[in-house]
Amino acid sequence: MNVMRTNRSHERTRGAIIVEAAVVLPLILALFAGFVDFAWVLNDLQSVRQETREVARDAVVGNSGATGCSHSAGTVNAATEGLICEVKSRLGSDVVVRLELPDTGGYVEGNAVRVCVQKPYESLTGVYATMINDGAATVKVESRIEQVAAVAFESFSEPPLTGQSWGFCA
Amino acid sequence: MRSDERGAVLLIAAASLIALLGFATLIVDLGDSRQLTRQNQSVSDMASSAAAIELSSSASDHHATDNAHLVAADFVGRNLDVSIASTVCRTPNADLLCYAAGDTYVEIETPHAGLSSVPAYQQVWVNVCSQSSGFFAPALGLAPSEVCRDATAILDETIVISPAILALDPTGPQAFHLEGVARAVGVGGSLVANSSSSSGFHMKDATSATATDPTSCICAVGGVSLAGAATVSPIATAGSMVATDPWASLVEPTVISSGSYNSATKTFAPGLHGSIILDKPGTYTFSPGIHEFTGQFKIEGAGIHVVAENVLWYFGPGSSASASWASGPNTIRVSSRPSNEYYGGNNGEFPPIAILQARTNTNAFSLGDNVSVGHVSASGCVVDSSAGITGGVYLPTAELQVRGNTGSGLCTEGAPVVAYRVQIQETGFVQGATDGSAGTSTRSTRLAD
Numbered sequence: 001m002n003v004m005r006t007n008r009s010h011e012r013t014r015g016a017i018i019v020e021a022a023v024v025l026p027l028i029l030a031l032f033a034g035f036v037d038f039a040w041v042l043n044d045l046q047s048v049r050q051e052t053r054e055v056a057r058d059a060v061v062g063n064s065g066a067t068g069c070s071h072s073a074g075t076v077n078a079a080t081e082g083l084i085c086e087v088k089s090r091l092g093s094d095v096v097v098r099l100e101l102p103d104t105g106g107y108v109e110g111n112a113v114r115v116c117v118q119k120p121y122e123s124l125t126g127v128y129a130t131m132i133n134d135g136a137a138t139v140k141v142e143s144r145i146e147q148v149a150a151v152a153f154e155s156f157s158e159p160p161l162t163g164q165s166w167g168f169c170a
Numbered sequence: 171m172r173s174d175e176r177g178a179v180l181l182i183a184a185a186s187l188i189a190l191l192g193f194a195t196l197i198v199d200l201g202d203s204r205q206l207t208r209q210n211q212s213v214s215d216m217a218s219s220a221a222a223i224e225l226s227s228s229a230s231d232h233h234a235t236d237n238a239h240l241v242a243a244d245f246v247g248r249n250l251d252v253s254i255a256s257t258v259c260r261t262p263n264a265d266l267l268c269y270a271a272g273d274t275y276v277e278i279e280t281p282h283a284g285l286s287s288v289p290a291y292q293q294v295w296v297n298v299c300s301q302s303s304g305f306f307a308p309a310l311g312l313a314p315s316e317v318c319r320d321a322t323a324i325l326d327e328t329i330v331i332s333p334a335i336l337a338l339d340p341t342g343p344q345a346f347h348l349e350g351v352a353r354a355v356g357v358g359g360s361l362v363a364n365s366s367s368s369s370g371f372h373m374k375d376a377t378s379a380t381a382t383d384p385t386s387c388i389c390a391v392g393g394v395s396l397a398g399a400a401t402v403s404p405i406a407t408a409g410s411m412v413a414t415d416p417w418a419s420l421v422e423p424t425v426i427s428s429g430s431y432n433s434a435t436k437t438f439a440p441g442l443h444g445s446i447i448l449d450k451p452g453t454y455t456f457s458p459g460i461h462e463f464t465g466q467f468k469i470e471g472a473g474i475h476v477v478a479e480n481v482l483w484y485f486g487p488g489s490s491a492s493a494s495w496a497s498g499p500n501t502i503r504v505s506s507r508p509s510n511e512y513y514g515g516n517n518g519e520f521p522p523i524a525i526l527q528a529r530t531n532t533n534a535f536s537l538g539d540n541v542s543v544g545h546v547s548a549s550g551c552v553v554d555s556s557a558g559i560t561g562g563v564y565l566p567t568a569e570l571q572v573r574g575n576t577g578s579g580l581c582t583e584g585a586p587v588v589a590y591r592v593q594i595q596e597t598g599f600v601q602g603a604t605d606g607s608a609g610t611s612t613r614s615t616r617l618a619d
Contacts, residue, residue, distance in 0.1 A: 034194065035197065039201075056216075060219075112248065142249050143220065146219070
């Protein structure tokens with residue numbers, strides 16, 4: 001008699017744990033996914049910031065990388081395309097780039113170079129994809145030209161990412 | 171499970187979730203703070219680099235610190251998309267200027283303009299601070315914290331100085347020294363002490379040192395020490411690069427034949443001369459060629475005029491060979507041999523030196539009162555066919571001593587004065603020039619680690 005009651009009690013307990021776990025586990029998983037996605041987004045932002053700085057530095061000392069990458073900046077000279085390709089080789093082909101020469105006189109020593117980059121955020125876990133995937137890491141760096149390149153860099157702009165604009169690059 | 175234990179998992183999970191949410195908010199806010207830190211670091215880097223470039227581009231004033239401040243502030247504003255304005259510094263400092271915009275506070279420090287202690291490798295320090303309020307911290311009643319990041323940009327300079335007057339002594343104090351109302355002028359070139367001593371270039375009393383070319387310097391490898399009413403133009407620079415001895419590889423000439431003197435015409439033929447003492451008035455001529463002095467060349471009379479065109483006066487290795495010119499009024503005119511001439515025994519082209527002292531001869535080259543080796547006036551010095559030196563003066567191991575009174579002094583054109591030490595006293599005047607080769611400067615900026 002007692003044995004039967006105990007067995008039944010265990011079954012009820014097991015069921016209760018499963019039900020309670022079913023309620024709690026998604027919350028914990030959602031929280032965990034949030035940690036992962038947040039860290040992923042933050043990492044993206046840091047990477048974009050770092051690489052934008054690197055490219056801005058190259059622009060102000062007259063360096064540029066190899067040409068031949070796929071981009072949507074239209075027709076630009078080889079030095080300028082080298083800059084675009086440098087960004088894409090460092091951050092991936094899904095980034096878009098814009099380079100501006102905001103000061104009068106354009107690409108001359110002492111003037112500024114403004115480099116802006118957009119990289120789409122991506123939810124690594126997929127849990128927050130609808131919230132994250134519409135956003136983008138946007139970074140603007142403005143640096144001063146120290147030494148001009150043999151071939152002057154030109155202003156260019158790729159089209160902004162869907163749902164984004166270059167407003168932050170003004 | 172007893173009936174009163176049901177829901178315990180939910181309770182525990184709820185408690186755990188609250189703790190996890192707490193951690194989550196902490197992580198999010200720390201992430202935000204970290205992101206702000208990186209942003210401020212980037213802004214500091216860009217602003218300090220831009221300011222260092224400003225120092226670099228101001229060739230006429232190596233210490234254009236005012237502009238550097240403004241440029242740094244401008245680039246902080248450009249990168250943060252804010253319009254920043256000058257504000258009072260939290261920690262007042264004579265070298266510090268501060269700016270603010272909203273919750274952003276910026277400190278910019280550059281060396282003081284015009285100080286002789288400003289190092290050659292100038293630095294610009296920028297510190298950018300922003301308030302990190304976080305997303306969740308305000309809800310928890312936590313006050314915003316301030317995130318500051320700083321950067322130091324260094325202006326590297328590689329300057330090849332073209333000296334007009336150069337003191338070669340590498341370590342001695344006061345290697346280039348002026349006192350009384352002495353003057354030193356560099357025409358188209360710099361006045362340089364290669365001494366690493368903190369007083370390598372030393373001036374006191376009412377002396378003056380001038381480099382006519384504003385891109386040239388009054389500089390010393392060690393320090394520039396100014397006392398009394400001493401004036402320099404442009405400003406003095408300590409910690410400069412060592413100026414290259416333009417004639418370091420010079421092979422000294424070998425003179426074999428004896429020189430002679432024609433008393434009727436008061437003319438010296440080239441060759442070896444023992445001691446020469448000119449103490450009677452008249453015009454003495456040195457014929458073209460190399461004149462090597464093995465003893466003293468002394469001028470101690472009055473009304474003595476010496477003309478030596480197309481010569482090299484060589485104070486040879488003899489222990490007593492030296493120049494001591496005073497009394498007067500006397501005038502001395504010397505011009506060098508053609509610079510493309512090959513001297514016997516030399517392997518290369520001889521430079522345009524008019525007066526040379528052997529490296530083994532450390533006797534001082536002394537110029538006293540009333541001797542005009544150039545027509546000295548308040549505005550400078552003129553070299554012509556009656557006074558002055560066309561060509562260089564090279565005393566690699568000897569001291570150049572110039573005293574004298576108003577109107578007397580030693581002036582060169584077309585080449586510098588290079589001596590181991592340069593000592594100008596009383597009303598002494600020395601004017602050197604460059605050989606036409608311009609100094610060069612290569613500058614670049616970098617961020618300090």
